[in-house]
Amino acid sequence: MECALEVNATQAGVVNIIGAGLAGLSSAIHLARLEIPCRLISVQPSERAQSVLAEGGINGALDTMGEQDSAEAHCADTLRAGCYLADPAAVRSLAEHAPEIIRFLDGIGVPFNRKDGAIQLRNFGGQKKKRTAYAKSSTGKVLMSALIDECRKYESRGLVVRLSHHAFSTLLFSGAEKPECAGVRVEDLYTGKELGFTGPVILCFGGLNGFFSGMTTGTTANTGDAAAQVFAQGVRFGNLEMIQYHPTTIGIPGKRCLISEAARGEGGRLYILRNGEPWYFMEEKYPELGNLMPRDVISREMYFALRDPNCGGQVFLDLRELSGEIWKKRLPDLRGEVKHYLGLDPAKAPIPVEPGIHYFMGGIDVDVFHRTNVRNLYAAGECCCQYHGANRLGGNSMLGALYGGQAAAEHLAGHLPETLEPLPGPQTDHDCADPKIILQISELLLSALGIARDGNTLQSAQKSLEYLLERTCNEREYRRIYLALAMLQSAAFREESRGAHFRVDFPGTNEEYRHQTVAHFDGLVKIAYRTSLETAP
Known part of the structure; x- marks a missing residue:
């Protein structure tokens, strides 16, 4: 194992990070800088994370092109593109930290395109200013390379334990009346051995690619099972109807x-x-x-x-x-x-x-500190719903992942629980979902959650999923169906058109719906609107 810190299921003060892409690496690095040890747990090594696929660039109002750009303009463009569903305070903080994040990346060796020593910025969609820093058309790859090297400094000091080829199985909880996240259970994919780790958790496992077979630009390694698992365990999700279709893709x-x-x-x-x-x-x-x-x-x-x-x-x-x-x-x-x-x-x-399909604006519902509705559980990157509202600006995904990982780490550092005693968790489900069931779910979602939607199609897809529930399914299949139902019900609940959500039967934007949808599971899927910016307990 390429780390100095002994992996110990009961070691106090160790944070568990699920996912080793941009958000996971950012969380690990910022925790380590604060001398807080963590485990970086992922199915694939960082070199194969989806973040490597990002191409275009990362936004930040550096104003190296002399266009009088500012963080305020970046914030305004982000909120406007997202049709004002995102939390303004969170977006403002994202935009204000963006130049500092790009300078940090530059300092650790990211080879941004330059001219006369200055970082060059290019135009990106939805923005009138040049504010997207880039490294040719392989920005994600070079950002990841630099961050992996930076993380290795802390691995050598024993502050980061890297557990590649380990799959997330389930969250562990403590407390019966008001459950708190107390750790995770993971599976070593090489040996099949299960490991339980005590400690707070930051989820950074990416978007819902595995629910839309063959139609996403993301990695096929992202099955969506981790999202389905935490949803079934009561973690709240938001804006699941907001799915970004990128206009320029080719089939492979x-x-x-x-x-x-x-x-x-x-x-x-x-x-x-x-x-x-x-x-x-x-x-x-x-x-x-x-x-x-x-x-x-x-x-x-x-x-x-x-x-x-x-x-x-x-x-x-x-x-x-x-x-x-x-x-x-x-x-x-x-x-x-x-x-x-x-x-x-x-x-x-x-x-x-x-x-x-290129990006999921919806995901785990978090507050400005990236806390979920479960104490000691955070989420960052594409798996969470935070900065993008109804539509993400190009260049904001890598920024959101890096800043989200940082924000989660810094807040958690000041709120580390003294002791955690996990209750016995549910038995790990080793059954694989039937590929036919996975494909059926995918086909139903694609039929109803395309660029244009309507109530009849959404209702028909829901009925078909409910019929699947009546069949003999294993627990993994049930969880996938419940999260798929949450996506469809969120889209049916929003009877308007806003950003990526276009309803043929409700083509206008209705300001009564200017709220984030919230999906919750407690045996049944429940959808509501958030009418205020709630925070986690």
């Missing part, structure tokens, strides 16, 4: 491949053939931001264009006007991916693109 075996928003930030243009002629529909409909409108808007316009009887059946991304310097210095990896998967050179031919 088993998933979607992202064509980064950076391509449009550098001048790429979307078009469809209308009456045989290229129609640059985003530029015509939205002359100010054009192809850099927020992702929900572009995906929706693609949906409408494809249903126009005068238009062809394919949208294209046109990058042929980009200069050789841009391809060489800013988008080399993107060009290589397209050549590899489609067999065409995007510098010479347009790319056929389709919307694909």
Whole structure:
């Protein structure tokens, strides 16, 4: 084992982090800087985390391009793109910390693109200012490399124990009347041995990719089982109806491949053939931001264009006007991916693109400190619902993961429980979900939670899932169905259109619904609106 600290199930004061991507590494590093030991527990090593796939960049109002950018403008753009569902205080803190986070990354060796010594910033969707720092088109990969090296410093001192190839099984609780999180149980995937660890927990296990087979740009290793498990254990979720479809993806075996928003930030243009002629529909409909409108808007316009009887059946991304310097210095990896998967050179031919599921704005409900509704349990990164509201700005995902991990670690550091005595937890379910059941759930969700939705389809999908519950299922299948029902019921509950949630039967935005949806399970799935910014106990 590549660590100095002995793994001890009863060791006091050790924090358990589930997930080793950007949010998990950020949590570990900030805890270690405060001399608090932690276990970094993950199915895959950090080098294979989904965060490695992030391409375009990370937002921060550095203002190196002389555009008079500010944290206030970054905050305003984030809230507006999210249709004002996110907590303004949390978003403000995110934007204010963003420049400091980018400077930290720069200091630990992230090779951001530079000019005359200054970090270069590019345009990204939904923002009028250049504020996205980038490293060509492989930003996630180089951020992860730098953070892994930084984390190893603390591993060598015994402050971080890395437990790769260990799968989260269940949360452990203490206290009968008012349960508190007291630890976790995990499974060593090499030996099959179960380990129980006492201590507070930070969940950083990513989004719900495994519930939407073949339609997400995220890693296929993320099954969604961890989310289903904690939901079944009473952890509250929010905004589950808010699923971001990225407008420019291509199909590859088993998933979607992202064509980064950076391509449009550098001048790429979307078009469809209308009456045989290229129609640059985003530029015509939205002359100010054009192809850099927020992702929900572009995906929706693609949906409408494809249903126009005068238009062809394919949208294209046109990058042929980009200069050789841009391809060489800013988008080399993107060009290589397209050549590899489609067999065409995007510098010479347009790319056929389709919307694909790229990010889950909804997830575990947390407050400004990243506390959940369960004491001693925190969540950060894509698995939680915090900064993005009804639609995420490009460039805010890596920022949200890094800042969320930091915020959780710093708050937890000041609120470490003195002692924790876990009660006996539920027996670990070693049954695998039937692949046929997984596929059925996925097909039902995709049929009802597309770019455009309606009440009848949502109700039909719910009835089909309820029918699945009546069949003989194992516990893992039950948990997946309950969380899928929570997604559908959240979408049915919101009888309006807002951000990524577009209801054909309720096409207008209704300010009475300007609240976060909250999903809770206590034997039944229950949906409500949060009418105030509650905090965890």
